[in-house]
Amino acid sequence: MLLEMDRNNAATTEPDPAFRADVLSGLSAPQKAVPARWFYDRRGSELFEAITDLPEYYPTRTERALLERHAPDVARIAGEGRAVVEFGSGSSAKTPLLLTAIDPSAYVPIDISGDFLRESAAALSQRFPGLPVHPIEANFMHPIALPPAIGRAPRLGFFPGSTIGNLTAPTAVDLLRAMAGTLGVGAMLLIGMDRVKDEAELVAAYDDAQSVTAAFNLNLLHRINRELGGDIPIEAFRHVARWNDGEARIEMHLEAESDVGFTVSGQRFAMRRGETIHTENSHKYGQRGARLMLAAGGWTTIAEWTDPQNRFAILLAEV
Numbered sequence: 001m002l003l004e005m006d007r008n009n010a011a012t013t014e015p016d017p018a019f020r021a022d023v024l025s026g027l028s029a030p031q032k033a034v035p036a037r038w039f040y041d042r043r044g045s046e047l048f049e050a051i052t053d054l055p056e057y058y059p060t061r062t063e064r065a066l067l068e069r070h071a072p073d074v075a076r077i078a079g080e081g082r083a084v085v086e087f088g089s090g091s092s093a094k095t096p097l098l099l100t101a102i103d104p105s106a107y108v109p110i111d112i113s114g115d116f117l118r119e120s121a122a123a124l125s126q127r128f129p130g131l132p133v134h135p136i137e138a139n140f141m142h143p144i145a146l147p148p149a150i151g152r153a154p155r156l157g158f159f160p161g162s163t164i165g166n167l168t169a170p171t172a173v174d175l176l177r178a179m180a181g182t183l184g185v186g187a188m189l190l191i192g193m194d195r196v197k198d199e200a201e202l203v204a205a206y207d208d209a210q211s212v213t214a215a216f217n218l219n220l221l222h223r224i225n226r227e228l229g230g231d232i233p234i235e236a237f238r239h240v241a242r243w244n245d246g247e248a249r250i251e252m253h254l255e256a257e258s259d260v261g262f263t264v265s266g267q268r269f270a271m272r273r274g275e276t277i278h279t280e281n282s283h284k285y286g287q288r289g290a291r292l293m294l295a296a297g298g299w300t301t302i303a304e305w306t307d308p309q310n311r312f313a314i315l316l317a318e319v
């Protein structure tokens, strides 16, 4: 219990050096920016779960419906008995849809957040008794050695949620190459990608009527203040979501509504009214762009499924 409390009360522990370094360098840049991966502390993960239930946020429910409908097609093409390797498994909410259809030889969830990983791996083991589950706590941006215990059967990578959309093209391509390296000879990859669509629909998905996404974005400032000893005046900031057409992405920013000065980790920063901290990119893809990016990362698309409104796609690719 004491351990649990210590872990949740960051003031009593050392700040994560990577978080500190990213925030200090990000706030020192001409366009202030903090990488989107720092959204996901406990509260941030809860708020993201709430986002996935919002009426405006179509990606999660659209992808789930696609997996429900097409997991048997994936199983038919990929064949049974592959080990399924999930990247950024998080809560593994969509995994049972795939595992039920494909009857894998093993399941390997990979995530940087060890707490979440072990909880969801345990829940999955209960649901699929007899399935070997081997969670790995790691950053999947680099190739990872898979446990020998999963055997040599070809692997099926699973990367749902359009998480790849957080990355710019060069980084996304590096990631796809790292995944090919991790998965090895004969591998396939099932990946979810959000589609380019009507601007109003995209903006609404990232600026919902209940302001849950605003709370998710602003929570980053609370996290900085708490974990890095900051005094950012959070009420002086507002959530902004805008479509960047040239880059085909939704951008989230935190905009200062007045001139502000603050300290983070002993360092002083100033922002003018209207200046922003860029907190997230969420890239959207057309059919060609999706395939082109996969190809650049070493993957040939062999099947693709989308919903009737072409809002979201799941693609199956092979090395």
Ligand code: AVJ
Residues within 6 Å of the ligand: 051, 059, 161, 162, 163, 165, 166, 205, 206, 213, 280, 281, 282
């Ligand atoms: C988890 C990166 C897929 O980009 O849609 C949701 C995160 N940000 N609402 C996305 C997010 C604001 C989400 N991804």
